[in-house]
Amino acid sequence: MSKESGNASVVYTRHRPAIQRLLITCFVAYTLRTSYTTFRYPARPKQKKDGKERVQIDALFYSRLSRLLKILIPSWNSKEALLLAMHSSFLLLRTVISLYVATLDGRIVSSLVRAQPKQFLLNIAKWMAVAVPATYTNSMLSYVQSKLAIAYRTRLTREVMDLYLGKEGESSQAFYQLANLDDRTSDADQLITLDIQQFSTALAAIYGNTAKPVLDVILYNYQLSRNVGAEGLVLLTVLVQSSAALLRALTPSFGALAAQESQLSGTLRTTHSRILAWAEEIAFLSGETLEKLKLDRAYFSLLTHAAHSLQVRAAHAMLEEGVVKWLWGAVGMCICAIPVFFNLGAGGRGMGERTEGFVTNRRLLLSASDAFGRVLYSYKELSELAGYTARVSQLLDTLHSVRSGHFEKRLSATADTSLFEQRGTVEESDEIEFRDVPIVSPAGEVLVRKLTFHVKPGQHLLIVGPNGCGKSSTFRILGGLWPAYAGLVRKPPPGEFTYIPQRPYLSLGTLRDQVIYPHGKEEMDAKGVTDDDLLSILAHVDLEPIVAREGGWDAARDWSTSLSGGDKQRIAMARLFYHKPKYAILDECTSSVTLEVEKLMFDHVAELGITLLTVSHRPSLWKYHKMILQFDGQGNYIFTELDAEKRLALQEEKQTLEAKLEEVPKMRARLEELKAVARDRVGYNPQQPLELGL
Numbered sequence: 001m002s003k004e005s006g007n008a009s010v011v012y013t014r015h016r017p018a019i020q021r022l023l024i025t026c027f028v029a030y031t032l033r034t035s036y037t038t039f040r041y042p043a044r045p046k047q048k049k050d051g052k053e054r055v056q057i058d059a060l061f062y063s064r065l066s067r068l069l070k071i072l073i074p075s076w077n078s079k080e081a082l083l084l085a086m087h088s089s090f091l092l093l094r095t096v097i098s099l100y101v102a103t104l105d106g107r108i109v110s111s112l113v114r115a116q117p118k119q120f121l122l123n124i125a126k127w128m129a130v131a132v133p134a135t136y137t138n139s140m141l142s143y144v145q146s147k148l149a150i151a152y153r154t155r156l157t158r159e160v161m162d163l164y165l166g167k168e169g170e171s172s173q174a175f176y177q178l179a180n181l182d183d184r185t186s187d188a189d190q191l192i193t194l195d196i197q198q199f200s201t202a203l204a205a206i207y208g209n210t211a212k213p214v215l216d217v218i219l220y221n222y223q224l225s226r227n228v229g230a231e232g233l234v235l236l237t238v239l240v241q242s243s244a245a246l247l248r249a250l251t252p253s254f255g256a257l258a259a260q261e262s263q264l265s266g267t268l269r270t271t272h273s274r275i276l277a278w279a280e281e282i283a284f285l286s287g288e289t290l291e292k293l294k295l296d297r298a299y300f301s302l303l304t305h306a307a308h309s310l311q312v313r314a315a316h317a318m319l320e321e322g323v324v325k326w327l328w329g330a331v332g333m334c335i336c337a338i339p340v341f342f343n344l345g346a347g348g349r350g351m352g353e354r355t356e357g358f359v360t361n362r363r364l365l366l367s368a369s370d371a372f373g374r375v376l377y378s379y380k381e382l383s384e385l386a387g388y389t390a391r392v393s394q395l396l397d398t399l400h401s402v403r404s405g406h407f408e409k410r411l412s413a414t415a416d417t418s419l420f421e422q423r424g425t426v427e428e429s430d431e432i433e434f435r436d437v438p439i440v441s442p443a444g445e446v447l448v449r450k451l452t453f454h455v456k457p458g459q460h461l462l463i464v465g466p467n468g469c470g471k472s473s474t475f476r477i478l479g480g481l482w483p484a485y486a487g488l489v490r491k492p493p494p495g496e497f498t499y500i501p502q503r504p505y506l507s508l509g510t511l512r513d514q515v516i517y518p519h520g521k522e523e524m525d526a527k528g529v530t531d532d533d534l535l536s537i538l539a540h541v542d543l544e545p546i547v548a549r550e551g552g553w554d555a556a557r558d559w560s561t562s563l564s565g566g567d568k569q570r571i572a573m574a575r576l577f578y579h580k581p582k583y584a585i586l587d588e589c590t591s592s593v594t595l596e597v598e599k600l601m602f603d604h605v606a607e608l609g610i611t612l613l614t615v616s617h618r619p620s621l622w623k624y625h626k627m628i629l630q631f632d633g634q635g636n637y638i639f640t641e642l643d644a645e646k647r648l649a650l651q652e653e654k655q656t657l658e659a660k661l662e663e664v665p666k667m668r669a670r671l672e673e674l675k676a677v678a679r680d681r682v683g684y685n686p687q688q689p690l691e692l693g694l
């Protein structure tokens with residue numbers, strides 16, 4: 001060794017504690033600065049591809065989060081607050097245990113190098129004893145964190161569902177408005193099923209992943225600053241990496257559990273998708289309550305499975321940590337002890353103290369570097385949480401907004417937005433009346449400027465007009481799905497009219513459920529209707545054989561794909577006969593059935609005294625109606641009495657004339673042919689009358 005390097009070594013040895021203290025101080029300062037900037041400074045703004053929304057850790061994020069937290073933790077004695085307190089206690093306990101384990105580790109190695117077998121065995125026993133609270137604490141931490149995530153998710157889902165489909169005793173058609181009248185959230189099903197779950201999981205994890213590492217780093221580094229052992233840093237990094245690789249290798253496959261979970265999530269998602277796909281039909285039928293029940297069932301199945309899966313994971317985590325980390329650690333130390341016990345001269349009081357200090361510091365450094373890494377990592381998690389918070393807040397804002405009648409939709413070029421600023425009057429009545437009501441599409445297109453018509457019980461109304469003229473839109477205003485922007489709408493309460501569209505809605509459930517929708521079996525029993533009554537209802541739509549064919553009233557399948565178009569329309573008419581409302585809105589609902597079956601159905605409607613509002617192009621139905629509302633597709637309409645016989649006679653005459661006119665070109669062509677024949681035979685003189693000479 002040269003003189004210079006010898007001097008450097010002496011200088012280093014002399015100033016080693018000061019250098020190490022400086023290193024640790026830099027380490028702590030860097031950690032605290034990183035933690036500070038993580039929470040204090042806004043993240044680099046993220047611009048979404050569509051340029052619409054920026055998600056960042058800023059004042060807006062914190063205000064959105066605090067609003068959501070009021071929903072998630074409604075009071076300090078709520079279940080969520082209790083879980084949060086438990087989570088904090090376990091986090092603190094884990095730090096305390098880690099500090100104790102660091103000291104114990106040092107003592108074990110100290111007794112080992114001092115060749116004190118009794119002391120060594122006693123410390124090993126303490127090590128094994130501390131494994132019980134340590135493994136319990138670690139498993140409970142992830143268990144409580146997951147429970148917290150589920151509790152958050154349930155609270156938020158309930159809040160959203162109450163806005164989406166209505167609370168008990170109050171219905172909401174926000175699901176329809178979200179899907180049809182508003183452009184802000186096109187994927188409500190995804191938001192409710194996936195985003196809320198991701199938000200809840202991220203929020204439950206963020207507390208442990210941010211606050212705890214900061215506390216850890218401070219505590220561990222305080223300990224380290226008292227007895228520095230920076231040499232262990234490199235060795236411990238290697239140990240951290242190798243033990244992490246071992247843990248990964250020992251992780252069993254949870255594939256089956258995960259597969260079932262995704263299947264249940266899929267079922268839940270499909271149930272939601274159906275609501276969006278059939279929003280209009282469900283809204284007209286006021287099926288919100290039943291749909292909500294089905295969603296609750298699907299969610300409960302998923303919840304039960306998730307709870308079971310969580311327990312399995314918690315038990316496995318305890319076993320894994322107990323065996324791999326603690327037992328492996330004890331065995332490793334025993335192996336290390338062998339040469340010491342066979343060579344007692346290796347130990348000494350000075351060396352024992354040095355080793356104890358070194359091992360303790362090594363453990364502290366290990367925990368400190370782990371905590372430090374988590375502080376750095378928490379920035380990414382906080383950003384993700386900001387993203388989920390923005391999406392969930394957007395969903396809640398939109399739901400509140402559409403429920404109070406404010407929509408945001410891309411408007412057509414010819415939109416008349418001035419109409420959107422006003423509101424018409426809607427009154428409850430025994431009759432149906434539109435007085436000066438504009439028919440305006442959600443895109444602002446004015447289909448009819450002022451519509452006025454009146455339907456009293458028994459005054460069956462036929463509505464005709466070209467495609468897209470506003471026939472169904474009139475019903476949408478009547479059903480309350482679209483707002484009446486001006487004028488007066490008088491209509492009976494929702495239970496007194498039933499809407500039957502061309503493509504009837506068939507729910508998930510039994511064959512019986514299809515006929516009685518949106519009633520369930522209990523409501524049917526309460527109404528005093530039996531399965532035999534339902535069978536006689538099916539006779540009026542000529543569909544009795546379906547019960548035997550499909551395997552009875554309790555047969556359940558996806559009816560929307562397993563029935564023909566005509567069968568579906570007949571089921572829908574049977575539904576009308578089951579509910580027997582005052583008014584029925586029939587929107588091309590018999591287009592797929594034969595004229596005979598259609599006659600059978602309409603005769604029965606007349607027998608039941610249901611007043612019809614029918615959209616149909618079939619002249620065979622005219623005789624069932626007394627009034628006609630005829631749109632011309634240019635914004636004009638006629639509302640007048642319908643004299644079916646006169647109209648049929650006119651129609652017949654019109655058809656005869658049209659048929660005759662169709663013959664004219666053929667007759668002209670034939671005439672030309674005949675003229676040509678005459679010219680060939682006798683010579684053609686255009687000045688002379690035609691002489692065929694045949």
Ligand SMILES: Nc1ncnc2c1ncn2[C@@H]1O[C@H](COP(=O)(O)OP(=O)(O)OP(=O)(O)O)[C@@H](O)[C@H]1O
Nearest residue numbers: 180181441442443466467468469470471472473474
């Ligand atoms: N959710 C919506 N958003 C924007 N525009 C809509 C919406 N629903 C309907 N419209 C538009 O409103 C107009 C009238 O539609 P409506 O369904 O009332 O027609 P219709 O007279 O019943 O036609 P058809 O005989 O084809 O059923 C159409 O131009 C349609 O594109």
